[in-house]
Structures are given as structure tokens and as C-alpha cells.
Amino acid sequence: MPKLRFSGFAEKWNKKRLDSFLERVSNPVDVIKEQEYTQIGIRSHGKGIFHKEPINGLGLGNKRVFWVEPNAFVVNIVFAWERAIAVTTEAEKGMIASHRFPMYLPKNNLSNVHFLRYLFVTDKGQSYLELASPGGAGRNKTLGQSNFAELKIDLPSLEEQTKIASFLSAVDEKISQFTQKHELLSQYKQGMVQKLFSQQIRFKADDGSEFGEWDQSELKEVAQINPKVKKLPENFIYIDLESVEKGLLLLEKNITLSEAPSRAQRLLSKGDVLFQMVRPYQQNNYYFNLDGQYVASTGYAQIRTELNSKFIYYALHEKSFLDEVMNRCTGTSYPAINSSDLSTIEIGIPCLEEQTKIANFLSAIDQKIEVVAQQIEQAKQWKKGLLQQMFV
Structure with missing residues (x-):
């Protein structure tokens, strides 16, 4: 019995074979070479369906595809073990699915496909999907459709x-x-x-008066870039490039100086701004305002100013500034700017x-x-x- 139930329900959940309450639906597409088709994809971890870019029949080649059945339970047999399941909607009507995405409708009025969608994203549901996906090592586990049909599921x-x-x-x-x-x-x-x-x-x-004109200054004229550090503390919290996302510190790593990576060099003070120098278009910058000993990676430029440091932090997110940063970057897969080039970019200062x-x-x-x-x-x-x- 589940720990949490709605009032009015006390009956025991019964084990039923999956093929007793779900039946597979299969409507093959007679592909026309000149016609455009939209295929569906299924995200892992129960995150739903997405629509691929349209493709014509010629582009599909000999691929076996099927018309999507609305309001059906659908599973990606390649990543079922990773909870790649969903329920189709009317929005997918007229779209197509690969043979790797079998679809199922309720059978004998015994099941609700939305209930099953929630069931299969639970830990127990994932264990069912893994049980029906034997074989290969690592990520190479394909759902056996006969194994899936034979699963015995607890159903209310x-x-x-x-x-x-x-x-x-x-x-x-x-x-x-x-x-x-x-x-x-x-x-x-x-x-x-x-x-x-x-x-x-x-x-x-x-007092209601207008503010004056803004000055244009290079960043190095209004801030210290990577201030020198005489000595790092013996213990500190390390901030690397994976620690920050969109201005939020998501991960704190307590480490000792002896185990710290060589990139742990930026000893932080309140009001410091960290600017992501690798792939700066991600804008995973950070305004530091915490108590304690924190050291950041040299993957960041550390910016310290006597001006309003929060203003400087926001200025680094303005489009024209970011455009200048990207123009000075080197590399394609991982574009990066160095501190020297960053320091010469101009910003407006009121x-x-x-x-x-x-x-x-x-x-x-x-x-x-x-x-x-x-x-x-x-x-x-x-x-x-x-x-x-x-x-x-």
C-alpha cells in the first residue's frame, strides 16, 4: 500500500501484467518523398516530448515511421532505463515517430496513461524499465518489448x-x-x-534633478583586475567554473591548500566580481558578498572596485560589453578572453x-x-x- 492515499480509497493495489491494461497501437506511415514530416523525440527523466525540425520523405530514407497516436503512453526503447517516457497530446497529431518509440493505449478500461507516466518516473517505475531492458553494458540497454509487456505492475x-x-x-x-x-x-x-x-x-x-553625462572608461581605469595575493589560507571554499550558474553559487567545495588545484588563486573579498573568461557568453558571473574564506579559479577574472561594485557587476552583462568581450576571444569550441584584453574594454560610468x-x-x-x-x-x-x- 502507498503511504499517502486520497480519502475514500482503501482497496488493495493489484499486480497486473502490463499487456492486460495497455495495448500497442501501430499505424505505419506510407512515406511520400516530397512531403514534409515532423518527428517527435522523447527526453529522458520524464521531461516530455519535443518536436524535431521538419524533414521530407526523401530525408527519412528507409526509416520505419508511424503516425503519432494522441493521448498515448510512449516510450523510447533505447533510453527507457533512463525514464525516457511520455504521453502524447493533440499537439502531436499528424506527426510521426520512429519505430524506436512504441505507443500504447489503455486496454479494458483498466489504466490511465497519465498515471502510468508518473508511475514510470518514480524509482520503482525506473526499476520496472530497467528490468525490461536487459543486455549491454553502460548506456547500451534496449527495452525488450516482450519483456515490457510481461511486467507485473501494482495498479489501483x-x-x-x-x-x-x-x-x-x-x-x-x-x-x-x-x-x-x-x-x-x-x-x-x-x-x-x-x-x-x-x-x-x-x-x-x-531632489528631482537630472544626473550628468556618463564617462567612458576602460575597465582597468575603474577597477583592479586580479589583485595580488600574498598568501592563501590553509582552508577555504573553492569556486570553480562549475560552481556558478547565472549569478548563483550552486556548489561550494571545502578544501585545504595542500589539495587545492593550481588554478585556485583568487582570494575573494566582499564586493568582488567574478567574470567568467571561458565561454563568457554563458554569463555565469558572480557577485561575491559572503563571509568566510573563499578562493576562486583563475578561470575567472577577479574585479575589485571603489565604485559601486554591484553596478560594475551588472555592467558586465550589458550586450555591447559582451559583444566586445566576444570580439576579443580566441578559440572556437571554448572561446576565452584573457584578463589583459578584458581590462581594456570600455564601460559607461555615471x-x-x-x-x-x-x-x-x-x-x-x-x-x-x-x-x-x-x-x-x-x-x-x-x-x-x-x-x-x-x-x-
């Missing part, structure tokens, strides 16, 4: 399946709403960065009061973005707990 009544699926769908919808809000706030922030640093939008002084107003305004947006990011993470963790408790 159709009514309880539907109740569980509807509830979890509502949780997913909430996560989707939070995610959309996060995206909109991020887009708004990026738009405001462009407008503020291009001076399309200007703040006024507290008076300190206007710097502060810009920094405070953008920081307030960042705080809102962070709150929504936390809501997304909390909702995902809640859903994870539900999945563990609502299934046998």
Missing part, C-alpha cells in the same frame, strides 16, 4: 489512478506557472539592463548616486527572481516527495 482502480494523475498534473501546472514567471522576470531584467546601460532610461536624483540607483533597481529584480526560483525548487521537492509516497 482506474478511479484512484485518475485522482492521482489529476492531482500530480495540478502540481506540474503550478511548477509550470512558476517557471513561466521566472522566465518573464529574467527577460524583463535583461531588457532593463539594456535600457539602463544604453541610457534609454535614466533615473533622477532624489556618478556614484546614479550607479547606486541602477544597482539597487536591478538587485530588487534579482531578489524577485530568486524568490520564484526557490518556489520552483520547493514545488519540485514537494512533487518528488509525493511521487515517493503515492505509489507502491
Whole structure:
């Protein structure tokens, strides 16, 4: 019995062979060479369906393809063990799927495909998929469709399946709403960065007067780049290029000086800005404002300024600055800029009061973005707990 059940349901979950409640549907496509087709793909970890770029029949060659059946349970037999499962929708009607993506519809009114989608992303569900995917080492495990059909799955009544699926769908919808809000706030922030640093939008002084003209200065004229360090501490938290994503410190590594990599050279002080020098277009830069001993990798340029350091941090994300960075980069797969070239890029510098107003305004947006990011993470963790408790 699951640990968490809706009231009104007390019946035992019964083991049923999968082919007793799901039946395979197969509608082959008679491919026409001149016609365009859109194929579906299935992401691992239950992350759903995506649509590939259209391709004509000639491009499909001799590939066996099938019309997508809407509202069907579908599995990628190559990555089933990695939870590459989904449910098709009306949006996929008229699209095609490879023979590697068998589709199934409910049989004998015993199953709800959305319930099964949630079931197969649980740890128990993954164990079922692994059981039906014998053979090869590593990632080379193909789902045996006869093995899949013979799986014995614990199922509640159709009514309880539907109740569980509807509830979890509502949780997913909430996560989707939070995610959309996060995206909109991020887009708004990026738009405001462009407008503020291009001076399309200007703040006024507290007394209502206009601020003066901005100066143009090379970065090295308003900041120290990679300030010298006499000695590193014996113990510190190391920040490497994998530690930061979109301004957030995601990973802290406590290490000793003796085990530290040679790139651990940037001893940080509050207000320092870290600029990602490898693949800078990712904009995984970081504003440091933490207590304790932190050392960053030489993969970052360390920027220290007497100006408003948060203003400098945001200035490094403005499009014209990033364009100048990319123009100075070398390498193709991993474009990188060196500190010397970075230091010669010009940025606009207003008076300190206007710097502060810009920094405070953008920081307030960042705080809102962070709150929504936390809501997304909390909702995902809640859903994870539900999945563990609502299934046998």
C-alpha cells in the first residue's frame, strides 16, 4: 500500500501484467518523398516530448515511421532505463515517430496513461524499465518489448489512478506557472539592463534633478583586475567554473591548500566580481558578498572596485560589453578572453548616486527572481516527495 492515499480509497493495489491494461497501437506511415514530416523525440527523466525540425520523405530514407497516436503512453526503447517516457497530446497529431518509440493505449478500461507516466518516473517505475531492458553494458540497454509487456505492475482502480494523475498534473501546472514567471522576470531584467546601460532610461536624483553625462572608461581605469595575493589560507571554499550558474553559487567545495588545484588563486573579498573568461557568453558571473574564506579559479577574472561594485557587476552583462568581450576571444569550441584584453574594454560610468540607483533597481529584480526560483525548487521537492509516497 502507498503511504499517502486520497480519502475514500482503501482497496488493495493489484499486480497486473502490463499487456492486460495497455495495448500497442501501430499505424505505419506510407512515406511520400516530397512531403514534409515532423518527428517527435522523447527526453529522458520524464521531461516530455519535443518536436524535431521538419524533414521530407526523401530525408527519412528507409526509416520505419508511424503516425503519432494522441493521448498515448510512449516510450523510447533505447533510453527507457533512463525514464525516457511520455504521453502524447493533440499537439502531436499528424506527426510521426520512429519505430524506436512504441505507443500504447489503455486496454479494458483498466489504466490511465497519465498515471502510468508518473508511475514510470518514480524509482520503482525506473526499476520496472530497467528490468525490461536487459543486455549491454553502460548506456547500451534496449527495452525488450516482450519483456515490457510481461511486467507485473501494482495498479489501483482506474478511479484512484485518475485522482492521482489529476492531482500530480495540478502540481506540474503550478511548477509550470512558476517557471513561466521566472522566465518573464529574467527577460524583463535583461531588457532593463539594456535600457539602463544604453541610457534609454535614466533615473533622477532624489531632489528631482537630472544626473550628468556618463564617462567612458576602460575597465582597468575603474577597477583592479586580479589583485595580488600574498598568501592563501590553509582552508577555504573553492569556486570553480562549475560552481556558478547565472549569478548563483550552486556548489561550494571545502578544501585545504595542500589539495587545492593550481588554478585556485583568487582570494575573494566582499564586493568582488567574478567574470567568467571561458565561454563568457554563458554569463555565469558572480557577485561575491559572503563571509568566510573563499578562493576562486583563475578561470575567472577577479574585479575589485571603489565604485559601486554591484553596478560594475551588472555592467558586465550589458550586450555591447559582451559583444566586445566576444570580439576579443580566441578559440572556437571554448572561446576565452584573457584578463589583459578584458581590462581594456570600455564601460559607461555615471556618478556614484546614479550607479547606486541602477544597482539597487536591478538587485530588487534579482531578489524577485530568486524568490520564484526557490518556489520552483520547493514545488519540485514537494512533487518528488509525493511521487515517493503515492505509489507502491
